Amino acid sequence: MKKKSISYAKWGYIFIIPFFLVYFICSIIPLLSTFYYSFFEYYENGLDVIGPTFAGFDNYIALFTPTKSGNIKLLDCTYNTMIMWIMGAVPQIVVAMVLALIFTSTRLKIKGQRFFKTVIYMPNLIMASAFAMLMFTLFSNVGPVNQIIQGITGETFNFFRNTWSARTLVAFVNFLMWFGNTTILFMAGIMGIDQSLFEAASIDGATSTQVFFKVTLPLLMPIIVYTLITALIGGLQMFDVPQLLCGGSGDPNGTTCTLVMYLNSFLSGYRNYGMAGALSVILFIITGILSFIVYRSLVTDESKGGKK
Amino acid sequence: MKKRILTALLASAMILSAASCGEKAAEDTTTTAPAAGGDAAATDAPAAGGDAAATDAPAAGGDAAAEEGKVLNIHAWNEEFKGFFEKYYAGTKPVNAGADGEEGTADDVYYDKAPGIPEGVEVVWTITPSDGGAYQTKVDEMLKAQETAAADDKVDFFLAEADYILKYAGSDKTLDVSTIGVTQADTMYNYTAQAASDANGKMKGVSFQCCPSALIYRRSIAKEVIGSDDPADVQAALSDWTKFEEVAAKAKDLGYYMTASYAETYRTFSNNATEAWVDADNNLVIPGVVKEYIAQAKKFMDNGWTLPDGIWGDEKNAQMFAGGKTMCFFGPAWYYNFSMGNAQDPDAGCFGDWAICQGPQAHFWGGTWLLAATGTDNPTLVADIMNAFTINEDICSALVQNEKQFSNNTTVNQKFADDPNYGNAFLGGQNDTAIFVELAKNIKFENSTIYDQLLNEGLPGQFLGYFEGTATEEEAYAAFYQYVNENYPAIVTP
Numbered sequence: 001m002k003k004k005s006i007s008y009a010k011w012g013y014i015f016i017i018p019f020f021l022v023y024f025i026c027s028i029i030p031l032l033s034t035f036y037y038s039f040f041e042y043y044e045n046g047l048d049v050i051g052p053t054f055a056g057f058d059n060y061i062a063l064f065t066p067t068k069s070g071n072i073k074l075l076d077c078t079y080n081t082m083i084m085w086i087m088g089a090v091p092q093i094v095v096a097m098v099l100a101l102i103f104t105s106t107r108l109k110i111k112g113q114r115f116f117k118t119v120i121y122m123p124n125l126i127m128a129s130a131f132a133m134l135m136f137t138l139f140s141n142v143g144p145v146n147q148i149i150q151g152i153t154g155e156t157f158n159f160f161r162n163t164w165s166a167r168t169l170v171a172f173v174n175f176l177m178w179f180g181n182t183t184i185l186f187m188a189g190i191m192g193i194d195q196s197l198f199e200a201a202s203i204d205g206a207t208s209t210q211v212f213f214k215v216t217l218p219l220l221m222p223i224i225v226y227t228l229i230t231a232l233i234g235g236l237q238m239f240d241v242p243q244l245l246c247g248g249s250g251d252p253n254g255t256t257c258t259l260v261m262y263l264n265s266f267l268s269g270y271r272n273y274g275m276a277g278a279l280s281v282i283l284f285i286i287t288g289i290l291s292f293i294v295y296r297s298l299v300t301d302e303s304k305g306g307k308k
Numbered sequence: 309m310k311k312r313i314l315t316a317l318l319a320s321a322m323i324l325s326a327a328s329c330g331e332k333a334a335e336d337t338t339t340t341a342p343a344a345g346g347d348a349a350a351t352d353a354p355a356a357g358g359d360a361a362a363t364d365a366p367a368a369g370g371d372a373a374a375e376e377g378k379v380l381n382i383h384a385w386n387e388e389f390k391g392f393f394e395k396y397y398a399g400t401k402p403v404n405a406g407a408d409g410e411e412g413t414a415d416d417v418y419y420d421k422a423p424g425i426p427e428g429v430e431v432v433w434t435i436t437p438s439d440g441g442a443y444q445t446k447v448d449e450m451l452k453a454q455e456t457a458a459a460d461d462k463v464d465f466f467l468a469e470a471d472y473i474l475k476y477a478g479s480d481k482t483l484d485v486s487t488i489g490v491t492q493a494d495t496m497y498n499y500t501a502q503a504a505s506d507a508n509g510k511m512k513g514v515s516f517q518c519c520p521s522a523l524i525y526r527r528s529i530a531k532e533v534i535g536s537d538d539p540a541d542v543q544a545a546l547s548d549w550t551k552f553e554e555v556a557a558k559a560k561d562l563g564y565y566m567t568a569s570y571a572e573t574y575r576t577f578s579n580n581a582t583e584a585w586v587d588a589d590n591n592l593v594i595p596g597v598v599k600e601y602i603a604q605a606k607k608f609m610d611n612g613w614t615l616p617d618g619i620w621g622d623e624k625n626a627q628m629f630a631g632g633k634t635m636c637f638f639g640p641a642w643y644y645n646f647s648m649g650n651a652q653d654p655d656a657g658c659f660g661d662w663a664i665c666q667g668p669q670a671h672f673w674g675g676t677w678l679l680a681a682t683g684t685d686n687p688t689l690v691a692d693i694m695n696a697f698t699i700n701e702d703i704c705s706a707l708v709q710n711e712k713q714f715s716n717n718t719t720v721n722q723k724f725a726d727d728p729n730y731g732n733a734f735l736g737g738q739n740d741t742a743i744f745v746e747l748a749k750n751i752k753f754e755n756s757t758i759y760d761q762l763l764n765e766g767l768p769g770q771f772l773g774y775f776e777g778t779a780t781e782e783e784a785y786a787a788f789y790q791y792v793n794e795n796y797p798a799i800v801t802p
Contacts, residue, residue, distance in 0.1 A: 070784035269795025
């Protein structure tokens with residue numbers, strides 16, 4: 001009798017059942033069926049549905065088949081996605097880091113922190129689609145920005161018909177939407193660092209640069225890795241902003257077409273479940289590989305440093 | 309120990325409150341139930357027989373329909389027909405009708421005259437915008453679920469456009485309307501019946517409009533460029549594409565644009581195709597006329613005769629304001645009634661500064677058909693609506709006179725075309741019906757496929773890079789083939 005201890009573990013399991021149930025129905029089943037159908041010829045034609053008939057790797061081969069002009073759209077879209085992500089994510093992390101340092105600095109003691117935090121987080125609360133529509137209206141050929149440009153130069157500049165201006169706008173919207181979020185994460189990370197370390201560093205006569213590179217940055221690494229990986233996954237799924245800003249096919253000439261926009265194009269006419277499935281699987285694999293690379297390259301460095 | 313008592317207390321409080329809620333709910337239903345039952349069964353029933361539940365339905369015309377479904381489900385992609393339906397058929401005034409003046413407007417006559425829908429029938433509109441094929445996706449889903457849907461959830465009829473009507477008319481998801489009492493009237497334009505018929509000639513629906521497309525031009529600009537704003541003179545100056553280009557060059561010299569979109573003339577070409585988009589083996593065929601369009605659009609863009617905007621673009625629409633610099637637009641009656649809101653703007657628009665003529669090439673654009681869905685539970689009502697908008701001369705006349713539509717009733721159209729006093733104020737008093745009566749004679753509905761919509765809508769955009777000079781012609785074709793593969797997997801591209 002005495003040996004028997006009361007275990008509350010089963011309650012833990014019972015309480016997490018709802019999550020796993022929902023996760024199983026809404027995530028695992030669709031995930032597996034995506035893998036499954038990616039090997040099938042399965043699409044709509046008018047009101048008829050063709051398939052599903054097993055087609056092996058045909059869908060994957062079709063995705064890697066060059067178009068008549070010789071480029072592979074899948075690779076183009078991957079490149080577009082990465083380039084627009086980097087254009088947005090690099091300034092996002094740099095600006096967020098600077099802001100986080102300013103806000104957490106014990107020397108500066110900025111007043112009205114709450115106000116600034118709210119303001120920089122605000123863009124994230126607006127729907128991406130609304131933000132994109134706002135930008136579209138601002139920069140369209142008949143929008144206010146172009147009216148100013150016309151007033152100065154006498155000619156309008158079509159922002160959405162130039163590869164680099166269109167990509168910059170997409171990256172800019174993503175930057176604006178997410179830098180506040182990253183700032184808050186970094187601030188939480190920095191504030192979690194033991195103050196005595198900073199004090200010790202300043203007693204030892206470390207400069208601010210040294211403190212940042214030798215104390216703050218290494219200890220912030222887990223947060224940075226987390227931010228990078230989530231930003232990367234979010235970036236690979238970039239869809240709403242370029243779709244609305246640059247039209248469904250990624251104007252001009254498909255140079256702003258992201259992977260998910262490509263995926264969407266298989267579902268906009270007569271839906272092609274097989275091809276969309278194959279593309280989703282590829283996206284899944286790309287996300288997995290990139291996340292692994294980021295994780296490996298940053299986390300091992302940190303653990304080496306820690307072991308010393 | 310204390311904690312345990314507290315939790316017990318809280319738990320019992322929760323159970324109690326839940327129980328009391330349950331009791332209350334139960335009480336509510338029990339008390340209201342007899343009342344409701346008494347209302348309908350005991351008090352009203354002897355007095356006014358079939359009011360609510362429609363028992364045997366004596367007298368009055370709409371009673372056959374009253375025995376049918378209680379919900380009329382209509383699918384559409386915009387509010388255009390909904391407005392006509394409510395005004396001329398259902399007679400249901402919009403909720404905010406009295407906003408301007410309590411006494412109502414001139415339209416009240418129509419609301420009062422409307423046949424009305426049978427009592428107890430609720431009309432449910434489902435509006436899904438057509439962008440990117442979203443409307444068709446919605447309708448497809450509904451039609452596929454039609455067999456298993458509850459009677460009141462079944463689609464009764466839905467609207468379809470010329471570009472994809474074949475997809476529905478050719479399938480068994482639409483109903484042969486001759487079985488419910490709608491046949492091709494002599495007054496209907498033949499192509500409207502042809503478009504709505506399947507391969508065996510069974511008509512699946514009707515159109516309430518006929519859509520010959522005209523060249524819509526700004527009178528003030530035409531006066532400057534051509535020297536006259538009279539439709540006959542303008543037509544003489546723009547009767548073929550060579551002349552059209554000559555005038556375009558002249559307009560450019562005077563600081564005007566000939567058209568406001570690189571896709572503006574697309575329909576004038578594509579409607580006159582002598583081959584379909586796909587051949588018998590589902591191979592993509594680029595019709596010769598589409599190639600002509602590509603060449604022309606390139607020329608117009610290179611020369612700056614047109615603005616580099618899409619057919620529905622904001623920049624193009626801004627050209628319809630009084631300050632616009634564009635002379636020509638192409639479109640049928642619905643286009644200047646429904647899509648040229650900027651021109652009709654009381655402050656910034658240029659109402660009355662417009663006129664129409666045939667232009668270089670006869671064509672049509674769009675048109676809305678009402679297709680009956682197989683399995684409708686309101687066949688009588690559906691048939692009555694279809695007949696009302698095609699053979700009811702009062703309603704057709706109202707569509708022309710009041711809505712400036714070009715109706716699908718030759719008798720009514722001819723009546724207005726012959727009326728010397730009839731004119732459209734938007735077109736400076738020109739009798740547009742008279743022009744359309746002539747244009748309608750040339751409409752052909754041929755060589756269409758179930759793929760037309762996204763092919764026609766997508767082509768100009770895929771070639772924009774080529775028109776602008778940022779892509780080669782080969783690259784544009786490759787991009788278009790890729791686009792076709794993505795949207796229509798069944799089509800084989802070169």
